Amino acid sequence: MPAFAIDGRDFVINGKKQQIISGAIHYFRIVPEYWKDRLLKLKACGFNTVETYFAWNIHEPKPGQFNFSGIADVVRFIEIAAEVGLHVIARPSPYICAEWEFGGLPAWLLAEDGMKLRCHYQPFLDRVDAYYDVLMPLLVPLLHTNGGPIIAMQVENEYGSYGNDKAYLAYLRDGLIKRGIDVLLFTSDGPEDHMLQGGSLPGTLATANFGSNPENAFAKLSEYEPDGPLMCMEYWNGWFDHWGEEHHVRGYDDVADVLDRILKSGASVNFYMFQGGTNFGFYNGANFFTSYEPTVTSYDYNALLSESGDITDKYLAIRDVIAKHADIPEGILPEPIAKKGYGAIQLTQQASLFSQLEAISKPVKSAYPQTMEKLGQDYGFVLYTTRVSGPRPLSKVTVQEVRDRALVYFGGSYQGVIERNKHDLTIEIAEGDIAVETPAEGAALSLLVENMGRINYGWKMHDPKGITEGVRIERQFLYDWTMHPLPLDDLSGIVYSELEANAPAQQEPTFYKGSFHVDEPADTFLNMSGWTKGVVFVNGFNLGRYWEIGPQVTLYVPAPLLLEGENEIVIFELHGMKTPQVTLQDQPDLG
Known part of the structure; x- marks a missing residue:
């Protein structure tokens, strides 16, 4: 029997029936220095698997130019998961949604006249093929069939919410197989008829995404997946925020109850999210239902771990539920990562955008x-x-x-x-x-x-x-x-002038620059109260956007972005601020 197989309604790993209890962590939303910390916390909570999307737009930022280093080093992320004893569910897709910019698709696709997305349109498929020709050889050695941790791979993501092109789905699936992907292949869709009809593919395991009513969801999934294992590929245990909304919170009692019902049924589950992380830079996505709604910089998601990786009450409640169904490893929980407030920072230099x-x-x-x-x-x-x-x-x-x-x-x-x-x-x-x-x-x-x-x-x-x-x-x-x-990807040419302490604030787009001293780097949170709208760079790293309409007030600054000694901060403010000062504090404020 293969190391990972399906036996009727059960997953079988190394000859033993295995209920998959997975949690989603996006490597591209977490600085690499913290990957092991997050994966150990997943394992310590009783999870046996980590699931991650692959963001095409960070791996191929320009056509034919590939990046698998730093925060894009997905191979290293998967290797660390294996080192801590976790299976991996890989979702390259190539579309991922994820409240990520363009659903992970590269923006340069839109430069091509007539480009059709997510269908059997050959110019689009050619671009996917070129990407997969580079990506898949990196993943083949990590497959479970080759002794690695990857037990399953997704063909496309919630495709039934978008289209019904079966030839497109088959092309993606066959392309994975042709490139040596011989682990379980699956699709995932909402538990509604039109979604499962449009997004599932004969011979490929269908899974469902939902946040409540697991009995109804699995009943509907069973109509389309009558023989294979039942799995909730995305159990939405929190939610994301748009600018101008309130911060979304979902109580842990409800989340724990739904999980208990899923596990009692014998189905497998993947928590979306275990930890959300951060939309650093300009990588936040947006929705459009009745109007355009951009997503905030924080992807806290009210998940089991906070944006900065702290254990929450929801984490503890979920660990108690999992303990009723699986063994909880002891003695592997990492120490909490230090948080520190560095106080007020005075911005001492300025440069008008129009002058630069x-x-x-x-x-x-x-x-x-x-x-x-x-x-x-x-x-x-x-x-x-x-x-x-x-x-x-x-x-x-x-x-x-x-x-x-x-x-x-x-x-x-x-x-x-x-x-x-x-x-x-x-x-x-x-x-x-x-x-x-x-x-x-x-x-x-x-x-x-x-x-x-x-x-x-x-x-x-x-x-x-x-x-x-x-x-x-x-x-x-x-x-x-x-x-x-x-694009604001190189600000080194800006020439600043001194900003006098009592000078009136500029009312035009302006770069402000300052410095602050760090004796010992620790995680911290940049409070942008009094500023209107813009972008912040710390030591050249784009932390993301801020906006006074909220709900997010602070920007997360991971310790690995800081230097021992002097650090530089640059703020690009579009409208104006009350005073040229910001504060680094030891707690977040998500509104």
């Missing part, structure tokens, strides 16, 4: 505004500038369409914000309270457009960023544009 354009961006000229992807850019901002002729009366500016948020400047003066969910802005060139006409000599119109995260789920996933069609003054489209791509 030539230092951090190469302008591109075009008759029409181009999308971020067409400019060869994946994330960050684009500044679009043109000149409006005059004279003109009071006029309305419309963007077709802004993806996702634009700061508008006319004649060098800030006019307001055009957001994706509301596109019109009336320009009022004012002297005091008096509206005046556009001058005869005309004026410059500039729009600083922020990519706030590509949609990661559903029918709106084809989500190019920047200005997708054009800009109008009333009914007239404007042409002759200069565009400055601003």
Whole structure:
């Protein structure tokens, strides 16, 4: 008998029936120095398996340029899982959802005219093939059939929530097999007829994703998986946050009760999430159901471990439930990771974005505004500038369409914000309270457009960023544009000036720089109260976005990002702040 097999409704590992109790940890949301800590805490809670998605966009940031180092070293993550005695469920997919930017798909796919996603469209399949030709040889030695920890691999992710192209699913499955993937292959979908019909594949194990009512969910799954093991591939034990919402919390009593019912039924389970982690940089995703909703930087998810890896009451409650069904290893729980507050940090230097354009961006000229992807850019901002002729009366500016948020400047003066969910802005060139006409000599119109995260789920996933069609003054489209791509991936060319302590805060996009001393690096949390909206870099590492609308107030700063001695902080603030100061504290504030 193979080392890992299916016997009717049971999984069999090394000749023994095994109920899989798995937890999701995303290596790309946790600094590598903490991977072992998180995996040991998973094992100590009674889990026998770790599940992880693979984020294509961090592994192939540019076509044909592959990255499997640092936070992208998925091979090392899997090896550590094996070292601590865990099985691994691998989900390369190639789409992952995960509230991750573009569901893990590379942004550069959208630069190709006519690109069709997640279907049997050969240019898309060619891109998947090129990625899998590099990825799968790395994973084959780690398969259970070759003595490694990977016991199963996912073909596609919740595909029935998106489409029903069986030829596409079969192509992905056959491609895995052709590349030597001979472990169990599976699909995962919501427990609804149309989802299971669209997303399952004959000869491939179907699993279900849900957060409650396991009896009903498994009954529906059984209609489509009448012979194989029943498994909840995503048991949603918490939830994620969008900007402007409250922080989501799900009590542990309910979570523990549902888990107990799942395990009593004999089914297997994968907790989504065991630990959520952080959407560092510009990697948060977004949803669109009735409006555009970007996800916050923290992916705390109200999971069993906090964003910073701390054990929670939910962890303890779940460990008690698992102890009723499986053995709990003793003596392997790591010591808590130290937290420390380093106090207030004064920002002492500043540089206006508009004064630094030539230092951090190469302008591109075009008759029409181009999308971020067409400019060869994946994330960050684009500044679009043109000149409006005059004279003109009071006029309305419309963007077709802004993806996702634009700061508008006319004649060098800030006019307001055009957001994706509301596109019109009336320009009022004012002297005091008096509206005046556009001058005869005309004026410059500039729009600083922020990519706030590509949609990661559903029918709106084809989500190019920047200005997708054009800009109008009333009914007239404007042409002759200069565009400055601003990925903010290299800020070394910025020239700062001293910021006087009592100087009025800038009301335009500005970089602020400061330093702080660390005697002993420890995890800490950056409190952004008093700032409006922007991005923070610590020692050149992009921590992610902040926004005063919440719910998130602090940004998590893992100790491995800090240096013993002097550390640098750079804040790119879009609107202005109350005082040029931030605080590093020893506790998070998620709202």
